[in-house]
Amino acid sequence: MKPLPLAVHTAAQVRALDRHAIDDLHIPSYTLMTQAGEGAVVALRSCWPSKQRIAVVCGPGNNGGDGYVLARVARSMRIDVTVISLGDPAKLQGDARRAHDDFVAAGGVVQGWSEDCLAKAEVIVDAIFGTGLSRPLEPSMIERINAINECGVPILSLDIPSGLDADTGRVWGAAIMAERTISFIGLKLGFYLGEGPNYTGIVLYDDLDLPPGATDFVPPSALRIDEHTLAQLLPRRRRTTHKGQQGSVLVIGGGIGMAGAARMAGEAALRAGAGLVTVATWRENVASITASRPELMCRGVEGAGDLSSLLERSDVIAVGPGLGQSEWARALLDVALESDKPTVIDADALNLLAQAPCSNSKWILTPHPGEAGRLLGISTADVQSDRLQAARDIAARYGGTVVLKGAGTLVVTGDSLPYICDQGNPGMASPGMGDVLTGVIAGIAAQTADLPGAARAGVLVHAMAGDMAARRGERGLLATDLFGYLPTCVNPAQRF
The missing domain is CATH 3.40.1190.20 (Ribokinase)
Incomplete structure (x- = not known):
């Protein structure tokens, strides 16, 4: 993985970096999503090379889209992949919908949540909520996040542990307790504030192959001590x-x-x-x-x-x-x-x-x-x-x-x-x-x-x-x- 940058950003700043890549650098948004999913697979194999059965839990937004890309790439590597959707896939929009459809077109199957959907998993990928979460979770979602945490297997969170506030480290009722978190484009303040350190595990980083200096476009909110x-x-x-x-x-x-x-x-x-x-x-x-x-x-x-x-x-x-x-x-x-x-x-x-x-x-x-x-x-x-x-x-x-x-x-x-x-x-x-x-x-x-x-x-x-x-x-x-x-x-x- 890439070395961690010194810069630490708010969720809004990371979104601004994302828009800069799309609007000014003319990188298609789906290309960025594909880079994120592929980078997450690299992290998955690097951290747990012997694990062959993974469960990818996808949410209703772009974080879920990253999960669908990861699942598609992992299947192409002959990894046993189970994909669980926590929303109605028919309601997905934009890049997330495209990622879902590409996964299905490649032969993937999406199932809903059930009591035993994670029973065979050796690693769980958390692709439920991204950095935009800023409200308390519904009781049913809290119950599912708690069930994921109780599985007793390693968890890789994509971009941020679901349920964690990206700016303050507040937990919105429950949050995924990740063993690894792979952060895309920029590190998030919430990793280091509030309850964040209890949930992120070891932080990995992927700049999604943006050109050198691209992440300097938006000044950070803090710096890591190097x-x-x-x-x-x-x-x-x-x-x-x-x-x-x-x-x-x-x-x-x-x-x-x-x-x-x-x-x-x-x-x-x-x-x-x-x-x-x-x-x-x-x-x-x-x-x-x-x-x-x-x-x-x-x-x-x-x-x-x-x-x-x-x-x-x-x-x-x-x-x-x-x-x-x-x-x-x-x-x-x-x-x-x-x-x-x-x-x-x-x-x-x-x-x-x-x-x-x-x-x-x-x-x-x-x-x-x-x-x-x-x-x-x-x-x-x-x-x-x-x-x-x-x-x-x-x-x-x-x-x-x-x-x-x-x-x-x-x-x-x-x-x-x-x-x-x-x-x-x-x-x-x-x-x-x-x-x-x-x-x-x-x-x-x-x-x-x-x-x-x-x-x-x-x-x-x-x-x-x-x-x-x-x-x-x-x-x-x-x-x-x-x-x-x-x-x-x-x-x-x-x-x-």
């Missing part, structure tokens, strides 16, 4: 470099009983390549942090006045891991923000900021959905229902760069295109992962003047390290398991 951009932000170091040239990070956090959070953030900053890292923490935490990671400098601070000299010597501040919300915590946060140095804000520092909102162009805010809700005064569910808008609203209200954590982490800076991280795994939903991310971002920020770039790079590096650590299994993954993989990820010049 590994190769790390080499630009984190070039190979000169032989004569020294630690003083790699930036100094001050981690402020670790209130009573929370030494671990600050310690993890500090080590993460070191692992990300910062030259010097100091942890300013509750006095009783100093011994344990120093003993467990002697490369960290550690200072006990009783109040804001103890931070002055530490702030002067730092290039980047990371505040929040294990900070708490006490008067001590508030005082430390206030003096950190007064320093006007690049600052990564996380955890309780975000909760304190929500209580006294202000704006700053030189910080990176890293909320999870609950913290994002508090920053905006809305519920976590409201944040998750439209993650992209929530991230934009935080950036508009608070300034700087916003990293909205979760599956499909978003990085938003002002009016610039948002970025999406499509790496990472469910095992990273464990204590301390956010503290490690804070440290990684701060460590990279110490090495570059590009704060938004550091946020994007930090998110990607963190996700890549998480995926490497999860090779042993996702369940039971610890935040500290990432430490051994971070140096590999922040040395891209040695990898590519």
